[in-house]
Amino acid sequence: MLQIRRVSKRFEGFAALGEIDLAVDRGEITGIVGTSGCGKSTLLRIVGGLETPSSGSVVLDGVTVAGPRPEVGLVFQEPRLMPWLSVRENVEFALARHPRGQRRPLAEAALARVGLGAVAEVLPQALSGGMAQRAAIARALVARPQVLLLDEPFSALDAFTRFGLQDHLLDIWRTDRPTMLFVTHDIEEALVLSDRVVVMRARPGRIHAQYRIDLPRPRPRTEARLQAWKERILEDLDLAVKTDAPDPEFAI
Amino acid sequence: MSLRARLAASGGAGLVLPALLLALWGALTRFGLVPPNLLPAPLAVLRAFRDLWLSGELWEHIEVTLLRVLLGFLLGTAAGTVVGALSGYSVPWRRLLDPTFQALRSIPSFAWIPLFVLWLGIFEASKLTLIALGAFFPVYLNTMAGIQQVDRKLVEVARIHGYGGVALVRRVLLPATLPAYITGLRGGLGLAWMFVVAAEFMGASEGLGFLLIDGQQTGRPANIIAAVMLFAVFGKASDVALAALGRHFVSWQDSFQSAQERTADAADPSRLQEV
């Protein structure tokens, strides 16, 4: 059980997060959507223990989070690979607590699953943006953390790779049942993956609405109910197409 | 491939200018345009080399100077590394140390010579101290800057994976600082070569710097030129060695320079064997 209790965050007087209250069950997948700058990354960084909240607290299985914890994994918004380590060594970087002999095979398997088996031995500078992000995902998944925080993990990827990795994430979830908190700017992605979608709004960052998505997985993207939720979330974000205004194309 | 193209591609382009200068030098002395007591002919310099070599003097001078440079450089590097690491890693240490060292840095280093001689005598101690002082500042400054400039984002990656303390230093701070550190080492070595000359000007009885002074005082310009050439050769050779060692450790570095060199290498595979 992950509890975010009245968490707020100020940066030199600027209120990045208002007061966030969120309780996530073990093994639950929570998607977070919201416009740029509404504090999504900040929230994940606080849960990950990289940032201390200005007030409130994050409690994981009864223990207040005071710093990074081994059972919490985080995929950053950028790949952040160590440029001096090969792709495989970057993945092994997450396995410091594993016996030496296990690291290499585990890392290679994790890379194979994100389709990077062939470039395991090259340096990150030789990777494309999407490949680097997949390597970062492999690094976060390889240690099989109980809590997975993902900050727009797929946004640098093309649609085909993205769908593949979403399936991969669901596979991981089916076997390990990690609690997942993932930020995305793709509402459809949030709806297809999540048990719950949280909509955030800015100034200060706060939770505006929450939706429980109680559809069985796998969910087809074209599902009508998903489309209905999507419309509502777009409205929450003031992004809905105003149907009463004349379509600009015919408005001459 | 034509000779010119091969020269250009293999880095031989750098030899063109020295060859021209040598030809000019030969011509000036050959036709008596410059008197030999000011500029001896290339052959006279070669003869000076031969005489110094046959008398066994040459190797003695080289050995003494190399040893001074090496010891002074190691001393300065050790001090620069420790002080630079402290000031780079910890803000309180930086506040304590950096202002003083920045102030010391603004003193022209040769101004220390009289004091060093007064305190340490004119023998090895004062010479090594001066050379160490020269090597110290580039190492200190680059080590400190290198640590300060380590990408905070990579440090966060390490923290989220449970690294801290020694493991964080070893796995992230050290490798991330290495390129700047090697730049510092190269700068330090260059200054060590510069300062060894000054050190050997202050009452040495052997060493390449002594050879310079002695050549001037005994009216043997060929010896002066021979010593200058040896400084050039050893200075360059030691820098190339250090740079190669550096490249070995930071081959991952994705800088403009390395990209340029990669393209040059790709253009001519024979270059790879030479380096």
Ligand SMILES: Nc1ncnc2c1ncn2[C@@H]1O[C@H](COP(=O)(O)OP(=O)(O)OP(=O)(O)O)[C@@H](O)[C@H]1O
């Ligand atoms: N270290 C910091 N110092 C000062 N302000 C910060 C800092 N980190 C974030 N902020 C501010 O906090 C707000 C929220 O930032 P955050 O990165 O959490 O947004 P986000 O929702 O992740 O945005 P995006 O979708 O663009 O990634 C922004 O206005 C940002 O400028």
Ligand SMILES: [Mg+2]
């Ligand atoms: Mg963000």
